[in-house]
Amino acid sequence: xxxxxxxxxxxxxxxxxxxxxxxxxxxxxxxxxxxxxxxxxxxxxxxxxxxxxxxxxxxxxxxxxxxxxxxxxxxxxxxxxxxxxxxxxxxxxxxxxxxxxxxxxxxxxxxxxxxxxxxxxxxxxxxxxxxxxxxxxxxxxxxxxxxxxxxxxxxxxxxxxxxxxxxxxxxxxxxxxxxxxxxxxxxxxxxxxxxxxxxxxxxxxxxxxxxxxxxxxxxxxxxxxxxxxxxx
Amino acid sequence: xxxxxxxxxxxxxxxxxxxxxxxxxxxxxxxxxxxxxxxxxxxxxxxxxxxxxxxxxxxxxxxxxxxxxxxxxxxxxxxxxxxxxxxxxxxxxxxxxxxxxxxxxxxxxxxxxxxxxxxxxxxxxxxxxxxxxxxxxxxxxxxxxxxxxxxxxxxxxxxxxxxxxxxxxxxxxxxxxxxxxxxxxxxxxxxxxxxxxxxxxxxxxxxxxxxxxxxxxxxxxxxxxxxxxxxxxxxxxxxxxxxxxxxxx
Numbered sequence: 001x002x003x004x005x006x007x008x009x010x011x012x013x014x015x016x017x018x019x020x021x022x023x024x025x026x027x028x029x030x031x032x033x034x035x036x037x038x039x040x041x042x043x044x045x046x047x048x049x050x051x052x053x054x055x056x057x058x059x060x061x062x063x064x065x066x067x068x069x070x071x072x073x074x075x076x077x078x079x080x081x082x083x084x085x086x087x088x089x090x091x092x093x094x095x096x097x098x099x100x101x102x103x104x105x106x107x108x109x110x111x112x113x114x115x116x117x118x119x120x121x122x123x124x125x126x127x128x129x130x131x132x133x134x135x136x137x138x139x140x141x142x143x144x145x146x147x148x149x150x151x152x153x154x155x156x157x158x159x160x161x162x163x164x165x166x167x168x169x170x171x172x173x174x175x176x177x178x179x180x181x182x183x184x185x186x187x188x189x190x191x192x193x194x195x196x197x198x199x200x201x202x203x204x205x206x207x208x209x210x211x212x213x214x215x216x217x218x219x220x221x222x223x224x225x226x227x228x229x230x231x232x
Numbered sequence: 233x234x235x236x237x238x239x240x241x242x243x244x245x246x247x248x249x250x251x252x253x254x255x256x257x258x259x260x261x262x263x264x265x266x267x268x269x270x271x272x273x274x275x276x277x278x279x280x281x282x283x284x285x286x287x288x289x290x291x292x293x294x295x296x297x298x299x300x301x302x303x304x305x306x307x308x309x310x311x312x313x314x315x316x317x318x319x320x321x322x323x324x325x326x327x328x329x330x331x332x333x334x335x336x337x338x339x340x341x342x343x344x345x346x347x348x349x350x351x352x353x354x355x356x357x358x359x360x361x362x363x364x365x366x367x368x369x370x371x372x373x374x375x376x377x378x379x380x381x382x383x384x385x386x387x388x389x390x391x392x393x394x395x396x397x398x399x400x401x402x403x404x405x406x407x408x409x410x411x412x413x414x415x416x417x418x419x420x421x422x423x424x425x426x427x428x429x430x431x432x433x434x435x436x437x438x439x440x441x442x443x444x445x446x447x448x449x450x451x452x453x454x455x456x457x458x459x460x461x462x463x464x465x466x467x468x469x470x471x472x473x474x475x476x477x478x479x480x481x
Contacts (some may be wrong), residue, residue: 014389053305053481069476074308084303086243093242100235101307 002065003178004029004066005050010059012045012203019045021203023059027179029147032170032193034222035183037200038230043183044081046200047150050181051078064147074103077146079137081153085125092121094140097195102144110143112171117165131162138166142173150178163189191222199229236309236317239292247290255283259336269344276340280333287329288371291322295379299386302481315468316470317373321364326371373460377404380467387478412459416452 005027010019020042027033037043044214048054052068063072085094091114098105114121117135119128128136138154154170155163164185171193174180181198184190191197197214199207206229209217214225241248258279266272295318298304304314341349353360378401385397 048481050275051306055477055480070308070310073306078302078306080302081301084306086239086303088246097239097303101309126441196382 001100003027004064005181005212006056006062007046007050008060010046010049010056012042012049012054013057019203020049020056023200023203023205025198025205025208027148027181027196029179030176031179031195032174033179034187034194034197035181035200036185036187036197036226037183038185038221041200042203043200044152047078047152047181047183047201048080050148050150051076051080053080055057075142075147076150077141077148078150078156079141079152081134081156083125084137084140087126087192089125090121091119091123091125091128091136094125094136095121095143098140098143103144106143106145109173110139113139113143113169116172131158134158135162135166135169137226138169142169145175145178147178149174149178151182152186154182154183155186160189161200167193168211187226197222197225199226201229233313233316233320236313237320240291240298240317240321243297244290244294244321246288249369251283253287255279265452276336277421280329283329284326287325288322288375290325291318292377292378292382294318294321296382296386299383299475299479300481305481311472312468315376315471315477319372319379322375323368323372327368330367346402352366367429369460374405376467380404380471383471383474387474387481391417408460412456413457416456 001128003026005200007023010020010023011018023042023046025046027208032059035043044073049056049067050063052073055213061068064075065219066072066075085097091099095107095110098110099107100137111121115131119132119136119139123132125133125136136153141151149169154156155166158166167190170180170182182190182194191211194211196210198205207225211222214220214222218225222226259276262272262279264276266275289400298314298318381397381401381404384400388396429476
């Protein structure tokens with residue numbers, strides 16, 4: 001099966017600081033992958049590079065065989081760590097914005113998700129709480145029929161109820177032919193939905209394993225393994 | 233491109249509406265509260281100038297914002313459209329302002345029976361059209377040059393990139409102005425010659441003198457325009473490459 005995401009020897013440096021160091025990663029279709037690491041380990045940098053927001057200093061990167069660029073942007077749906085909306089927008093404007101620019105945006109799915117997330121289309125984006133805003137951003141990202149979804153800390157900074165709701169939405173609404181990469185350091189809350197996990201530390205991938213293998217080989221849960229890898 | 237333009241307008245809608253309302257109120261106040269014709273002219277022009285500056289800055293701020301905004305950078309849209317959209321927005325806004333100003337001026341001159349300027353326009357219709365086209369070109373050219381400086385500054389990830397952008401802008405403007413003078417002498421056309429225009433006009437509504445040499449239109453002026461056009465296309469190309477490869481959100 002051909003890989004959906006292929007990274008070969010990706011390095012990203014900012015002057016003398018190296019954010020990612022010689023990262024090689026391959027993700028196949030139909031997987032929910034956890035990109036796990038502590039703060040500043042390079043998770044967001046890796047995701048931004050896949051989406052074209054950052055350029056690698058070295059290495060090659062392809063999405064569905066395409067180099068990152070105009071065509072790959074149409075295949076990747078990204079929920080970043082900051083809103084994809086503008087302050088003047090109402091929820092319905094945000095939906096229209098996505099509908100206007102992404103051919104794969106599914107308006108029926110979006111409305112269904114908004115109902116599931118209990119978000120009102122007439123609400124102003126600027127008055128939504130952090131949790132509700134995260135739900136909206138997730139709705140926008142998952143309502144596309146993309147090949148690859150990238151969710152950067154989708155449950156960071158929201159209460160446990162919202163977390164549950166967001167995780168349920170991910171499982172319920174993601175396109176099963178595609179793959180999702182979810183970055184987080186809140187492993188315990190989210191590990192139940194992962195097929196594979198990638199541990200990243202100080203810009204280097206230290207482990208890429210199927211969750212099932214992790215349990216069989218090491219007899220540990222993802223959370224236990226995370227604590228072991230990132231023990232200080 | 234039209235979709236990008238739509239969202240650029242929507243983002244700036246409140247500001248543009250505000251400028252329009254304040255401008256209307258200012259012009260009404262000037263008309264109703266001031267009796268002196270010279271003062272009316274000066275304050276009216278001042279109000280239009282302030283509105284013009286705000287409308288000129290708006291696309292610059294919009295472009296600068298769009299370069300860094302995740303939701304814009306993630307769109308599967310060619311980078312050239314990202315550049316053209318705010319230019320089009322600024323052009324449309326300033327064009328509307330210019331038209332309002334012309335209509336206002338026409339009404340004002342008709343009311344005060346100052347027909348001298350109409351006589352000059354009738355005498356030099358081609359020159360009038362060329363001046364208006366030149367003003368449009370200057371504006372577009374200026375925006376492209378500023379956008380290039382912003383793009384270069386944004387593509388540099390270091391402290392002081394803002395100042396680098398400003399230095400780049402002045403180097404481009406002065407450098408190209410020098411080259412243009414070298415090749416085309418004193419021929420007048422667009423941005424790089426803007427500060428050396430020798431035409432004289434009075435602000436009290438009566439044009440006193442227009443030193444215009446029609447022969448320059450066929451020779452150096454066209455050459456100058458083509459030179460600036462080629463430079464602008466090159467700037468757009470550089471900007472697209474920088475946005476695709478160097479500008480990071």
